[in-house]
Amino acid sequence: MKKRHDRLMLFLALLMMLTVGAVVYTGVSIFNNTTRSYREKIIVNASKLAVTQVDGDSIDKWLNDGPDEQYADTARVLESILDNTPYLQYLYVYQIKEDGCHVVFDFDTSSTELEKYDELPEVAANSLGEVIPFDSSFKEHLPTLLSGGNMDIIESNDTYGWLLTQYEPILDSNGKCVAYVGCDISMLGVNDYVQNYFKRVVVIALLFFIGCILIGVRLSVVARRADEAEILITQRNRDKQLLRELIEAFAKVVDLKDSYTRGHSVRVAVYTKMLAKELGYDDETVEKFYNIALLHDIGKVGIPDSVLNKPGKLTDEEFALIKSHAARGYEVLKNISLMPEIAIGAQAHHERPDGRGYPNGLKGDEIPRVAQILAVADCFDAMYSNRPYRSRMNFDKVVSIIKEVSGTQLTPDVVDAFLRLVEKGEFRAADDHGGGSMETIENIRNEKPENQEDAKKEE
Numbered sequence: 141m142k143k144r145h146d147r148l149m150l151f152l153a154l155l156m157m158l159t160v161g162a163v164v165y166t167g168v169s170i171f172n173n174t175t176r177s178y179r180e181k182i183i184v185n186a187s188k189l190a191v192t193q194v195d196g197d198s199i200d201k202w203l204n205d206g207p208d209e210q211y212a213d214t215a216r217v218l219e220s221i222l223d224n225t226p227y228l229q230y231l232y233v234y235q236i237k238e239d240g241c242h243v244v245f246d247f248d249t250s251s252t253e254l255e256k257y258d259e260l261p262e263v264a265a266n267s268l269g270e271v272i273p274f275d276s277s278f279k280e281h282l283p284t285l286l287s288g289g290n291m292d293i294i295e296s297n298d299t300y301g302w303l304l305t306q307y308e309p310i311l312d313s314n315g316k317c318v319a320y321v322g323c324d325i326s327m328l329g330v331n332d333y334v335q336n337y338f339k340r341v342v343v344i345a346l347l348f349f350i351g352c353i354l355i356g357v358r359l360s361v362v363a364r365r366a367d368e369a370e371i372l373i374t375q376r377n378r379d380k381q382l383l384r385e386l387i388e389a390f391a392k393v394v395d396l397k398d399s400y401t402r403g404h405s406v407r408v409a410v411y412t413k414m415l416a417k418e419l420g421y422d423d424e425t426v427e428k429f430y431n432i433a434l435l436h437d438i439g440k441v442g443i444p445d446s447v448l449n450k451p452g453k454l455t456d457e458e459f460a461l462i463k464s465h466a467a468r469g470y471e472v473l474k475n476i477s478l479m480p481e482i483a484i485g486a487q488a489h490h491e492r493p494d495g496r497g498y499p500n501g502l503k504g505d506e507i508p509r510v511a512q513i514l515a516v517a518d519c520f521d522a523m524y525s526n527r528p529y530r531s532r533m534n535f536d537k538v539v540s541i542i543k544e545v546s547g548t549q550l551t552p553d554v555v556d557a558f559l560r561l562v563e564k565g566e567f568r569a570a571d572d573h574g575g576g577s578m579e580t581i582e583n584i585r586n587e588k589p590e591n592q593e594d595a596k597k598e599e
Contacts, residue, residue, distance in 0.1 A: 162475070166471050170464075170467070170468075170471075174460065174461075174464070175457075176304075176327075178457050178460075179227055179304060179325050179327065180293055180304060182225060182226065182227060182228065182325060183228070183293065183304055183305075183306045183323050183324075183325040184293075184306055186221060186225045186228055186231070186306075186323050186325075187306045187307075187308035187321050187322075187323040188308060189221055190218055190221055190231060190233075190308070190321040190323065191308045191309075191310055191321050193214060193217045193218060193221070194214055194218075194233060194244075194245075194310050194319070194321065195210065195214070196310045196311050196312035196313070196316075196318045196319070197312045197313050198210060198211070199233075199235060199244055199310065199312070199318045199319045200318065202244060202268060203235065203242060203244065203268070203269055206268065206269075207268055211268075214245070215245055218231055218233070218245055218247070219231075219247050222247055227325050227326050228323060228324070228325050228326075229303065229324045229325060229326040230247070230303075230322070230323070230324035231245075231247055231321070231322070231323050231324075232244075232245055232246040232247065232266075232321075232322045233245040233246075233310070233319055233320070233321055233322070234272070234319060234320055234322060235318065235319040235320075236282075236285040236286055236319070236320060237286075238286070239271060240271040240272050240273045240274055241271065241272040241274070242269065242270075242271055243266040243267060243268060243269065243270045243271070243272065244268065244319055245268075246265045246266040246267075247265050275298075277296065277298070281294065281307075285307065285320065288309055288316065288317025289309075289317075290309065291306070291307040293305065293306050294306075294307075295327075302326065302327040303324045303325065303326060303327065304324070304325045304327060305322065305323065305324050305325075306322070306323045306325075307320045307321070307322050308320065308321045308323075336444060340441050340442055343441075344438070344441050344442075344472055387431050387434050387435055387482075403525075404437070404521055404525065405433075405434050405435070405436070405437055406434065407521045407525065408433050408436065408514065408517045408518050408521050409430050409431075409433035409434045409517075410430075411433075411516075411517035411520060411521060411567070412429050412430060412432075412433035412510075412513055412514050412517045413426055413427075413429065413430045413433075414561060414566060414567075415513045415516060415517060415554060415557050415558060415561070416429045416430075416513055418557040418558075418560060418561055419513070419553070419554070419557050428479070428481060428510075429510050429513060429514075431479065431482060432479075432481060432482050432484060432485035432510050432514070433485055433510075433514050433517065435469070435473060435482060435485065435486060436469070436485040436486050436489045436514055436518065437465065437469065437486070438469045438472055438473060438486055439464070439465030439466060439467065439468030439469030439470070439471075439472065439486055440465045440469075441468075441472075442464075442465070442468040442472075443461055443462060443464070443465055443468075444461070447461050447462065448462070463490075463498055463499070464499075466486065466487055466488070466489065466490050466498060466499050467487065467499045469483070469486025469487060470483045470486050470487035472486070473486055481510065484508045484510055484511060485510055485511055485514050487499070487500075487511075488500075488502065488507055488508050488511035489511050489514045489515055489518055490515070491506075491507045491511060491515070492507075492515075492548065492549050492550075493507065493512075493547060493548065493549070493550070493551055493552075494547075494548045494549070496548075497549075507551070512550075512551040512554050513551075513554050515549075515550055515551070515554075516542065516550050516551070516554045516555060516558050519542065519545075519549070519550060520538060520542065520558070520567065523538045523541065524538045524567075524569075533578070534574075534578050535567075535568050535569075535572055537578055539559070539562055542555055542558060542559075543555065543559070
């Protein structure tokens, strides 16, 4: 019997190690793909914009006769594109011939603001008409460029750093390719982001690994004493308590990470429990929903502190990272076999009955029941809690807002249960004797809020 249990524990340990590896690999892959896709969009848009600013009929004239006033105006516009495009390292216009790249425009990187993003090498600009020999790595693309064809994005990592390069053809009035706009966007710094994300995912995965091993040990002991019913029942109760304590500990980790929402996870779990009881669920289900709610924001552990606690307005890329906490939380929790449903709350608590939620755009009854309940609790706490950047809203105003969004942002019968509890005197804080902020918080759960700073904090 002992050997069988030992083998079982070894199998569980190996399974959890594989799970940790899968979670880390999946998380890093998602982050890398998201970052690369975002920067590819930047480089494509920058090159297409630059092409519209260059007169293809003037290329040969500039190369033969030198710069004129039109040339100077075009150079200023192109340099402005370089200076105002994030992560863009180089922008240039070359006429590609057999003997090399004939420079039409080229800019010194010291004139850009790249130091905000990465430590990049400064490369001196080349002059109009100068011929730059082809690098050996460039020659495989030469036939396409000499024929005036379109190029896919090229990735390189050499003297000029880790770059994504886009070549966009410039056509004259006859539709002939006379030159190319070249844009190089820096990928430096991505490795640092990946390493930080990797560390956080490994830490949380290892915590769950250790927790599940501990629970597995307890269950193994119970199995060896299965003939003693009283001991088995006692042990199961202890395991539930241990699971509760582990979940509460992990919830505190999440709340400690986000300086804007301390205590949010526990409050949302308490509200979820109240709503589940009002909706008639049995004690076991109510307890399960409580545990699920405690870890609904676990995905925030994978969000960089610089984004999660950023005091100013978020960029689109940063706001996308904030929204990704739902999918990240699901990836972290989905393989917890002791409570498979625990991942549901993390994944679906920002879904909406009208289908405008995320990450999957679920509608109505497609949204898991626990997530429907959790959403009301989460929305209530987002408005009715003090934050560093604002006081809690007036209680009656919060209730009116929740009524207003019933059926669109929140599930109607759960809102009805909430309103019944409000009539019974529940939900209002003991120290609430009236007052509170009357400021309207628009789009509290919208997919694209007007004020991303508030929306990030309300997450």
